[in-house]
Amino acid sequence: MQQRIPDATIRRLPAYLRWLSTCNLERVTSGILGQATGFSSEQIRKDLAYFGAFGTRGVGYEVKALRQEILHILQLDHGVRAVVIGAGHLGTALVRYVGQLHQRDVDIVAMVDNNPDVIGTKVGTVRVESVDQLERLVDDYDIGIAVLTLPASAAVEVAERLADAGVHAFLNFAPVPVCSKRPDVFVQQIDLTLEMQALSYFVQSRQPHHVK
Amino acid sequence: MQQRIPDATIRRLPAYLRWLSTCNLERVTSGILGQATGFSSEQIRKDLAYFGAFGTRGVGYEVKALRQEILHILQLDHGVRAVVIGAGHLGTALVRYVGQLHQRDVDIVAMVDNNPDVIGTKVGTVRVESVDQLERLVDDYDIGIAVLTLPASAAVEVAERLADAGVHAFLNFAPVPVCSKRPDVFVQQIDLTLEMQALSYFVQSRQPHHVK
DNA sequence: CCCTGTGAATTTATTCACAGCA
DNA sequence: TGCTGTGAATAAATTCACAGGG
Numbered sequence: 001m002q003q004r005i006p007d008a009t010i011r012r013l014p015a016y017l018r019w020l021s022t023c024n025l026e027r028v029t030s031g032i033l034g035q036a037t038g039f040s041s042e043q044i045r046k047d048l049a050y051f052g053a054f055g056t057r058g059v060g061y062e063v064k065a066l067r068q069e070i071l072h073i074l075q076l077d078h079g080v081r082a083v084v085i086g087a088g089h090l091g092t093a094l095v096r097y098v099g100q101l102h103q104r105d106v107d108i109v110a111m112v113d114n115n116p117d118v119i120g121t122k123v124g125t126v127r128v129e130s131v132d133q134l135e136r137l138v139d140d141y142d143i144g145i146a147v148l149t150l151p152a153s154a155a156v157e158v159a160e161r162l163a164d165a166g167v168h169a170f171l172n173f174a175p176v177p178v179c180s181k182r183p184d185v186f187v188q189q190i191d192l193t194l195e196m197q198a199l200s201y202f203v204q205s206r207q208p209h210h211v212k
Numbered sequence: 213m214q215q216r217i218p219d220a221t222i223r224r225l226p227a228y229l230r231w232l233s234t235c236n237l238e239r240v241t242s243g244i245l246g247q248a249t250g251f252s253s254e255q256i257r258k259d260l261a262y263f264g265a266f267g268t269r270g271v272g273y274e275v276k277a278l279r280q281e282i283l284h285i286l287q288l289d290h291g292v293r294a295v296v297i298g299a300g301h302l303g304t305a306l307v308r309y310v311g312q313l314h315q316r317d318v319d320i321v322a323m324v325d326n327n328p329d330v331i332g333t334k335v336g337t338v339r340v341e342s343v344d345q346l347e348r349l350v351d352d353y354d355i356g357i358a359v360l361t362l363p364a365s366a367a368v369e370v371a372e373r374l375a376d377a378g379v380h381a382f383l384n385f386a387p388v389p390v391c392s393k394r395p396d397v398f399v400q401q402i403d404l405t406l407e408m409q410a411l412s413y414f415v416q417s418r419q420p421h422h423v424k
Numbered sequence: 425c426c427c428t429g430t431g432a433a434t435t436t437a438t439t440c441a442c443a444g445c446a
Numbered sequence: 447t448g449c450t451g452t453g454a455a456t457a458a459a460t461t462c463a464c465a466g467g468g
Contacts, residue, residue: 010410011410014410080415097301097404098405106412190402192309193315195400196294197229197286200317203287203380
């Protein structure tokens, strides 16, 4: 074995995981899981087979064991800690939203802002820290992921600081590319206006397909 | 001509568009545009060539003309109207966020909620309407896009109603697949917890690549 | 016989390489 | 010469098809 795992596979695993966590079944087949998550059964079998043979032929997969397996693959059994940079509308909304879900796989341990009025306040159970403390925070909490919800003007510089401090994974809501020159850093861009503009095309073309 | 346009191409066009709208240049080359947006110059040339030959050999592209062309391709010169369903933390944050950007290509004309306390209030300039008025709203404003920021429990049903009313494009923040049985409906899923879980994998693997 | 696991075929997307026009 | 436009080559992802164990 030991071949490279497709990106696309990794992105589907969390969807499988969520369904497995809420299905209340002992066993599933790739067909059932596919129905529930919207992917084809072959795709699911192929995705899982990259990591080993977890199923039983003629029967299917043990839900509990499969769930553990995916948690392990995604390194969610270690517990990953994240910071949200920017305590504006979007940042606070995300923190509250994630807080509502009882899901402690990825733990948001702090928020960061530069506005003295919000530094020291709390959003749910999460404290807002000063951006001056950024490096210390990353170090103290062993931060793996940073969620960027700040203005484009500030995002590039702060991302650079975070990367220097050892954060190698970003979820970037700022409408600007960050750390694009750093191959050691993984950036997932989420850009609402861009998504909506792309949707505009698909509205008219009415193409018969779904995107995950 | 008249071949099928790759999805991936359509998703890149909005990024080109944004940069063209803010670059303050007369002309660009595919190389410059690539540098700025993080894509390769060949990819940009190929993307644009699907729709015609807009450039001049040895020179590059006329910024203003190219911008118009992309607006037209994405149907953003028509003006597309959107509703945000759910006036909770996330919904209001999104509306404020998009309101801040002066960008009237996709116009958020209303929000919808079922909570009597927020119905009738305003988020920025956008009014919150009752979910009872959903169908009338879609019809009156000729809504093309719906942004779903409501609980999973309600999302499926409301999406179905929207689709019946004629909305064929969704940006779905609810952690549940919607309208998966309707090939005429295009759904772009955005799922924060799933994205973060996938990031967790990439943190450890430190793969040298970027995702757009 | 059912459902997994997997090579092979196909489709989709990206990169290369260069011909051709300003 | 410089940069576009594009066929050809490559790489990535998905679907097919079926062998094989329970």
